[in-house]
Amino acid sequence: MRHSLKHVAERAGVSVKTVSNVVNGYPHIRPETRARVEAAIVALDYRPNLSARNLRQGRTGLVALAVPELDNPYFAELTRHVVTAAAAQGWTVLIDHTDGDPDREREVAAGIRDHLVDGLIFSPLALSGAELTGGADRTPTVLLGERIDAADGRGPADHVAVDNVAAARDATAYLASLGRRRIAALGVQHTAEGVSARLRLAGYQAALADAGLPADPALLAPADRWHRADGAAAMRALLDSGARPDAVFCFNDTLALGALRALHEAGLRVPEDVAVAGYDGIDDGRFSIPTLTTIEPDIERLATLAVELLAERIGGGADRPPRECLVPHRLTIRESA
Structure with missing residues (x-):
């Protein structure tokens, strides 16, 4: 049986209104009355009916x-x-x-x-x-x-x-700080929906400029979707093109996981031959081989x-x-x- 305010009031010897005031935190109640009501609430395991309260307030919860x-x-x-x-x-x-x-x-x-x-x-x-x-x-x-x-x-x-431009700039700047000079961007999109991609591309390009590195269009790898298979396909296409990057900034971690697979299949070592960084900080990156360097938004x-x-x-x-x-x-x- 689910107990109501009325049951609590009867057990505590007070009015239903008094019980309601205690439940809703009304301050002007005698300490002994509050204690009696709270003891009755515990004894009856009373829980407020949030649905009814929400409806009274014009809300659904x-x-x-x-x-x-x-x-x-x-x-x-x-x-x-x-x-x-x-x-x-x-x-x-x-x-x-x-x-x-x-x-x-x-x-x-x-x-x-x-x-x-x-x-x-x-x-x-x-x-x-x-x-x-x-x-x-x-x-x-x-x-x-x-x-x-x-x-x-x-x-x-x-x-x-999240500040996508600043985050992408940080990831690319880190790759440049390792001495990498042919840093690819994987996940480029030019559709109306690809706002995240455009912002991350802007951050990537800003970091290249900061490091004095040329922006080589051959190192831009497009991906219509940002899933693992798309990352693998984009990485294979980049390698087949002869662009030969020594680092890759992937616009999200699932792209990066796919890229890792394609690099492995191509016989390239990570990070010795190609360094890889992602974006999102998903848990899978902690367990990939090698584990994934990434931007982690809070x-x-x-x-x-x-x-x-x-x-x-x-x-x-x-x-x-x-x-x-x-x-x-x-x-x-x-x-x-």
């Missing part, structure tokens, strides 16, 4: 998280951290997988779940700032990933991200900050201007470079 790829280790780890941070708010997270499809992202941005969720954490790939603005006006929203500018220079909603901080901003919006901060927040990253040096 549900928030949505929409990401491009759940099978990508980065997004899987991000999802885990968002769920953990949301649980601390008393929320349940509904998870949507868009695959970066524009139509599916438009459904998310248009607020298809307006009456189901209290808020949305959204990592879009395909939408413009104008397409995101409408949904953000109705449902409290926090954006992840790359900044999508509005006409006034601000994004359409709160936004949490994914836990990113998720926690996104939930905190969403909680502020849901709690009454809907009218404040959107915030832009960057989370830190670090270069983790392992065996591959």
Whole structure:
């Protein structure tokens, strides 16, 4: 049997209102009364009905998280951290997988779940700032990933991200510091959706300029998707072209894992012949052979900050201007470079 406020009140010899005040932290209650109510709560193992409370407040206690790829280790780890941070708010997270499809992202941005969720954490790939603005006006929203500018220079909603240019610059600068002079960039994209790729390419090119190294177009390896097979294929194509890099900065870790396989198949040693660095800090990189040097964004901080901003919006901060927040990253040096 699940006990109610009425049962606690009867056991403590007080009114239902008094029990409610204790449960909700109302300060002006006599210490002896509070102690009696708290003892009754423990004795009956009473737990508040959060669903009923949320409904009284006009909320569902549900928030949505929409990401491009759940099978990508980065997004899987991000999802885990968002769920953990949301649980601390008393929320349940509904998870949507868009695959970066524009139509599916438009459904998310248009607020298809307006009456189901209290808020949305959204990592879009395909939408413009104008397409995101409408949904953000109705449902409290926090954006992840790359900044999508509005006409006034601000994004359409709160936004949490990593500085991709600075992170890619750090990874490439490290490879240059090892004396590598033909550093390839693997994962180049020129599509509208490839904003992360363009920013990481910019960081790579800035580091080459800093080191006085030429930007050789032959060392740019494209990859339409950023999975292991794409990394292996891009690395094979680069080697077959005769470009012969002595280092490779891969735009994410799954590309790097594929590149490691292709280098092994080609009989090249890592890092002796070709040094390899990735980006994302996924757990697989700690167990690859060799272990993977990588850029590690603070994914836990990113998720926690996104939930905190969403909680502020849901709690009454809907009218404040959107915030832009960057989370830190670090270069983790392992065996591959």
